[in-house]
Amino acid sequence: MNNISYNRAESVKNASEQFGTDKEMSRFIGGGTNLLDLMKYRVENPEHLIDINHLDLSEVENTDSGGLILGATRTNADTAYHEEVEKRYPLLSEAMLSAASAQLRNMATNGGNLLQRTRCFYFYDTATPCNKREPGSGCSALEGFNRLHAILGESEHCIATHPSDMAVALAALNATVHVDGTSGKRSIPILEFHRLPGDTPHIETSLEPGEIITGIELPEKGFAKNYHYLKVRDRPSYAFALVSVAAALELDNNTIKDIRVALGAVAHKPWREPSVEKEFIGEDATIGNFEKLAAKLTEGATGYGDNDFKIPLIKKSIVRALTEAMNK
Amino acid sequence: MIAETKYIGKPTRRVDGIKKVTGNAEYSAEFNPEHLVHGYIINSTISKGKIVAVHDEEALKVPGVRQVFTHKNIPIEVKIDSDYTDPLAPPGNPFRPFYDENILYNGQPVALIIADTFETAAYASGLVEIEYEKDEGCEVDLKANLQNATREDVPDPPEPRGDAAKAYDSSKYKVDVEYYLPRHYQNPMETFATVAIWSEEEQGFTIYDKIQGVGSSQQYISGIFNLEKEKVRVLSPFVGGGFGSGLRPQYQLFCAAMASKVLKLPVKVVMTRAQMFSFGHRPAxxxxxxxxxxxxxxxxxxxxxxxxxxxxxxxxxxxxxxxxxxxxxxxxxxxxxxxxxxxxxxxxxxxxxxxxxxxxxxxxxxxxxxxxxxxxxxxxxxxxxxxxxxxxxxxxxxxxxxxxxxxxxxxxxxxxxxxxxxxxxxxxxxxxxxxxxxxxxxxQQESAAKAILTAEGKLTVSSGTADIGTGTYTIMSQIAAEIVGVPLENVEFQLGDSSLPKAPIEGGSWTASSVGSAVKLVCHELQKKIFGYAQQSFPEELKYAMFEDAQFSDRHLSVKSNRLSYSEILAASGNNSVEVSVNSQPADDRSKxxxxxxxxxxxxxxxxxxxxxxxxxxxxxxxxxxxxxxxxxxxxxxxxxxxxxxxxxxxxxxxxxxxxxxxxxxxxxxxxxxxxxxxxxxxxxxxxxxxxxxxxxxxxxxxxxxxxxxxxxxxxxxxxxxxxxxxxxxxxxxxxx
Incomplete structure (x- = not known):
């Protein structure tokens, strides 16, 4: 770990100013559950830590349009157990509570959750090449241990996945990420927040240097009736997903009025294809149709050896999650 | 007929439980002698090759950094005429940390930073640059290297019986299958830690080490530094799990001892969790x-x-x-x-x-x-x-x-x-x-024990064994209380100190049987001695008494209608306490x-x-x-x-x-x-x-x-x-x- 300065930010503007323009020099710290580990591994080497926990960003508030805003520095536990979240967005609550361990959820924040880094072994080991950590050095996972890695949207430069459960549910729910910075406030749809690796796997989000996530907005529609978050993992707690599915249905008898399927741990970002979902609106909610959707969603999926199993597994998981949602 | 027991065989709470749950049980890394400095180990990032340069100039400039040890500057005394074996070393040559520039495996310790605080040492470790010359090829996959298999220095398996191949061919049902088990790492909760204190005056060490047997660390350090065993006192009163990883000394022990002797300061070296994967493991x-x-x-x-x-x-x-x-x-x-x-x-x-x-x-x-x-x-x-x-x-x-x-x-x-x-x-x-x-x-292994009963009724039993979380403190106290006939709370069992009677390393599930047998024997000998004192001091009362008829319970010796308290026996015999030591061996019959x-x-x-x-x-x-x-x-x-x-x-x-x-x-x-x-x-x-x-x-x-x-x-x-x-x-x- 390096020597660092540590300052509490007084306001969002102040935090953003303290950050400066050099993307590598500073980091905002929320719960620190991922950042501090990365600093100990010398993967993240900031010189300044700017603590944003004392900014007024930890509330859960109703929006005028009937949605809900989740404060960026609120903990995952306090968010998942919030009455409104449990009642109106149980898919999100379920996904969040499937993540990590109780101790981590008590520390980790909502903004930080979106910004957590991949769990690729090679990203964490500075003795091995990694394009995400050290652009241009190569990808060790391509021919190494890649059991946890991407089957969709990956590139020859990086096959890492985004490990969040929360973000997968947010993707299904069409959440919006509110950010603020020296150049002002803006809103980013969740599907545009994280990026695919392409040839710049080190750039993971559309945040600009100094921009802070202030909140995550959920639209009114919460799919509180027919939903399921399926997390397939190596042990029932404290394990990242091998694949996960956030499934939500709006049904009119047996007809699909609306459908959302977001996939986790299969790509560099939560994976969703609204155009594929649209094809199934008006169709019957049947296992056969779910299977068709699963096939379409995973078209072109590529395995790299250890992760080949994810292709059949994600298909089964999509069908299972939708079936559970339907039968809820 | 099995006699009714008071303590043996009864579900008993750990005698050290309160200490553990209140944080009063002191593990090796928790000893903080005066003037203590801290070590942080750097591990190699290649598996095979050699170190060609060490750049430690930046690290040495950091205020609070005292020394950077590598193969280049460790004292020659640990290289010449030094014996790095420990009691459980298998055939071959034990690993010698910082011995030379050669890298034998990935994760090998290559440098030790000593600083006034752990944080400074850890920080400075990032400023040390080790340059390697890497050898091509690295063979770490068992299945891919079966062609190199050897029977040399491998104990023979049991003798064959009959003709397995022939029988197999003519059998009705058969299976021919391969099973594979990958590498496993012990990972006890407590990471390896040593506090080493070199005394110039006594030309000897006092060492707090995480180890499953103090004798192991003692032999290792005395061999490396050419010291009499008595000059190396090793203490390990509490061990936060071992699972075999503490059967042999690990490299942080060498680091702490070597640095302490060179710098003439107490040195603490604690492994990180990642370093817990840098030594022995269950083999694939x-x-x-x-x-x-x-x-x-x-x-x-x-x-x-x-x-x-x-x-x-x-x-x-x-x-x-x-x-x-x-x-x-x-x-x-x-x-x-x-x-x-x-x-x-x-x-x-x-x-x-x-x-x-x-x-x-x-x-x-x-x-x-x-x-x-x-x-x-x-x-x-x-x-x-x-x-x-x-x-x-x-x-x-x-x-x-x-x-x-x-x-x-x-x-x-x-x-x-x-x-x-x-x-x-x-x-x-x-x-x-x-x-x-x-x-x-x-x-069952040979094991020694000592017991002292004071006139006040306190029984102290000791043996240089370990409690790696298994309950040694508790069951030995139970055995002693049962046999001597004193309340469990009056018993203190001491372990984890190389100055105590010699016990085997705690492993192989033999501690209860080996040390337990020694404790049983020493307590039995204590009974005899008490009986002897009683016979001398109370000749009338015990005129026709036989030891075999004596009962030892509730702090009293009873023979028929005579009942004498241990304190009156000791007082009458003019002793403040009674003390016995034994060495217990497996019985000859056992080998049959x-x-x-x-x-x-x-x-x-x-x-x-x-x-x-x-x-x-x-x-x-x-x-x-x-x-x-x-x-x-x-x-x-x-x-x-x-x-x-x-x-x-x-x-x-x-x-x-x-x-x-x-x-x-x-x-x-x-x-x-x-x-x-x-x-x-x-x-x-x-x-x-x-x-x-x-x-x-x-x-x-x-x-x-x-x-x-x-x-x-x-x-x-x-x-x-x-x-x-x-x-x-x-x-x-x-x-x-």
């Missing part, structure tokens, strides 16, 4: 089993071959194949065990070393043969039950395995098992039942028998039909382990073993990249072991087993037996659930997709 092992039976399920042949990994510098071996020659009655058996040297650190014992490995493969293969022969796996084991150890051609000192089978199957409901794979369901899961047998040798503990493990698994996620809702483990000294700590031992067996079956794997020999999951987030949510309904049954041969206590030791067989039972249950036989651990869900 590939096993081939050829088994055959007649149409009734009677075994006709067993051939068991194993390849274990070792390092380039030592030949670490385990007992892997021998079990196959004794678990079942079989007249045609053949064994082979070879080692494959790799570019890794020397493997080391890990809970039930060899047994967990060998029995994993054997008990899965037996299940396969039973299924092949159409015989229920429990019935198959009864058909082939061994009443005699055929390897040694000796009777068992006791073997209540049949009772264990019966008790386990009753409690588990084995009769409800449907043998057809995939035929049992629960919700969205397939249900499988599986079983396996476990075994572990009941060993085979002494083993056994178990029957039955498990239920659920496998999700879609996701293949595997859960283990129930485990029943029935143990035939001799006399149970403390059912409470004993049950904890078995529960821990079962839990670890679940990890072994489903989760554990040290993932070493074969391109560079680096362990890629060197942390507890990615090196999976069972968490709370994995552990559901576990039941432990102790089957009564009377044994007068194994040792004076009749106790067999329970440290290892709990894990043996668990992984096989789970593997067998997964087959019963899915019809899929996975012959490689861990059985992760991708292997069932």
């Amino acid at each position: 092992c590939l096993q081939r089993l050829k088994l055959s039976s007649d149409k009734s399920g009677k075994l006709e042949s067993i051939t068991h071959e194993a390849f274990g990994e070792t390092s380039r510098f030592e030949k670490f071996n385990e007992t892997v194949v021998d079990w196959s020659g004794m678990m079942y009655q079989c007249d045609n058996v053949q064994f082979d065990y070879q080692l494959v040297p790799l570019d890794v650190y020397t493997p080391m014992d890990m809970r039930a070393p060899g047994g967990a490995t060998g029995m994993y493969a054997l008990e899965c293969a037996i299940d396969e043969l039973a299924i092949e022969a159409g015989v229920d796996p429990l019935e198959f084991r009864l058909i082939n039950y061994a009443d005699r150890d055929q390897n040694e051609d000796k009777p068992y000192s006791s073997k209540e395995l049949r009772a264990a089978f019966l008790k386990a199957s009753e409690s588990f409901g084995w009769d409800k098992r449907n043998a057809k794979p995939g035929s049992m369901e629960a919700g969205n899961s397939l249900v499988g039942y599986g079983m396996a047998t476990g075994v572990w040798e009941a060993l 028998y085979s002494c083993y503990s056994h178990s029957c493990v039955m498990v239920e698994v659920h496998v999700d039909k879609d996701t293949k996620m595997i859960t283990v809702p129930r485990v029943v483990s029935a143990i035939a382990g001799g006399k149970i000294l403390n059912p409470k700590t004993a049950e904890s031992q078995i529960l821990g073993g079962i839990t670890w067996g679940i990890s072994m079956a489903l989760e554990e794997e040290g993932m070493m990249d074969s391109r560079n020999g680096r362990i890629m999951n060197a942390n507890l987030a990615e090196y999976h072991v069972a968490v709370q949510a994995d552990v559901q309904d576990l039941e432990v049954i102790f089957v009564p087993e009377h044994d007068e041969i194994v040792n004076p206590l009749g106790a067999k030791g329970l440290g290892e037996i709990g894990i043996v067989g668990v992984a096989s039972a789970i593997c067998n249950a997964i087959y019963n659930a899915t019809g899929k036989r996975v012959r490689e651990l861990p059985i992760t869900l991708d292997k069932l997709v």
Whole structure:
């Protein structure tokens, strides 16, 4: 770990100013559950830590349009157990509570959750090449241990996945990420927040240097009736997903009025294809149709050896999650 | 007739429990002598080659940094005429930290930064740059390097019997299967830590070390620094788990001692969790089993071959194949065990070393043969039950395995098992039942102990053993209280100090039997001495008394109607205390028998039909382990073993990249072991087993037996659930997709 300065930010503007323009020099710290580990591994080497926990960003508030805003520095536990979240967005609550361990959820924040880094072994080991950590050095996972890695949207430069459960549910729910910075406030749809690796796997989000996530907005529609978050993992707690599915249905008898399927741990970002979902609106909610959707969603999926199993597994998981949602 | 006991055999809370839960139990890293400085170790990032340059200038500029040690500047005295062996060193040359520029494995310690604080040392470690010249090629994959297997320096497996190959060919039912077990890392909660204090005045060390036996660290350090053993005092009063990793000294001990002697300051060196993956581990092992039976399920042949990994510098071996020659009655058996040297650190014992490995493969293969022969796996084991150890051609000192089978199957409901794979369901899961047998040798080692009883009634018993969380403090106190006849709270048991009477390293499940026997003997001798004092001081009262008639209880000696308190005996004899020392040896008779503990493990698994996620809702483990000294700590031992067996079956794997020999999951987030949510309904049954041969206590030791067989039972249950036989651990869900 390096020597660092540590300052509490007084306001969002102040935090953003303290950050400066050099993307590598500073980091905002929320719960620190991922950042501090990365600093100990010398993967993240900031010189300044700017603590944003004392900014007024930890509330859960109703929006005028009937949605809900989740404060960026609120903990995952306090968010998942919030009455409104449990009642109106149980898919999100379920996904969040499937993540990590109780101790981590008590520390980790909502903004930080979106910004957590991949769990690729090679990203964490500075003795091995990694394009995400050290652009241009190569990808060790391509021919190494890649059991946890991407089957969709990956590139020859990086096959890492985004490990969040929360973000997968947010993707299904069409959440919006509110950010603020020296150049002002803006809103980013969740599907545009994280990026695919392409040839710049080190750039993971559309945040600009100094921009802070202030909140995550959920639209009114919460799919509180027919939903399921399926997390397939190596042990029932404290394990990242091998694949996960956030499934939500709006049904009119047996007809699909609306459908959302977001996939986790299969790509560099939560994976969703609204155009594929649209094809199934008006169709019957049947296992056969779910299977068709699963096939379409995973078209072109590529395995790299250890992760080949994810292709059949994600298909089964999509069908299972939708079936559970339907039968809820 | 077994006499009524007051303490032995009673469920007893740990005597050190309060200290532990209140933070008053002091572990090695918690000793903070004055002027203490801290060390931080840098490990190599290549697996093979040499160090060509060390750039430590920037690190040395950091305020508070005292020294950077590497092979270039460690004192010559630790290189010349130094002996780096420890009592459990296998054949070969032990690893010598910082000895020269050569890199033998990835993660090898290459530099030690000493600073005034841990944080400064850790920070400065990032400023040290080590330049390497890398050798091409790195051989760390066991299966890819079988051509280098050797029998040199490997103990011979048991003699063959009959003609296994011929019998196999003519048998009706046969299996020929390979099982693979990956590297496992012990990972006790307490990472390795040493505080070393060199005294110029005494020209000797005082060392607090995390170790499973103080004698091990003492021999290692005295050998390296050419010191008399008495000049190296090692203390280790509390050990936060060992599981075998503390059977041999680790490199942080060398680092702390070497730096302390050079700098003439107390030095503390604590390993990081990642560094816990940079030394010994349970070796990867590939096993081939050829088994055959007649149409009734009677075994006709067993051939068991194993390849274990070792390092380039030592030949670490385990007992892997021998079990196959004794678990079942079989007249045609053949064994082979070879080692494959790799570019890794020397493997080391890990809970039930060899047994967990060998029995994993054997008990899965037996299940396969039973299924092949159409015989229920429990019935198959009864058909082939061994009443005699055929390897040694000796009777068992006791073997209540049949009772264990019966008790386990009753409690588990084995009769409800449907043998057809995939035929049992629960919700969205397939249900499988599986079983396996476990075994572990009941060993006894020479051990010494001392006992002092004061006039005030305080009994202090000591032996230089260890308590690695197993309950040694507690059961030794129970034995002493029972025999001397004093309340448990009046007993203090001392251990973890090389100045105490010599005891074996705590391992192999032999501490209860070895040290317990010494404690029993010393307390018995104490009784005799008390009786002697009483006879001198109270000749009238004890005129015709015989020692054999004397009772020692409630702090009194009673013979017939005479009752004398220990304090009045001591006062009358003019002594403030009574003291005895003994050395206890295994009885000669023991060698005529085979002494083993056994178990029957039955498990239920659920496998999700879609996701293949595997859960283990129930485990029943029935143990035939001799006399149970403390059912409470004993049950904890078995529960821990079962839990670890679940990890072994489903989760554990040290993932070493074969391109560079680096362990890629060197942390507890990615090196999976069972968490709370994995552990559901576990039941432990102790089957009564009377044994007068194994040792004076009749106790067999329970440290290892709990894990043996668990992984096989789970593997067998997964087959019963899915019809899929996975012959490689861990059985992760991708292997069932």
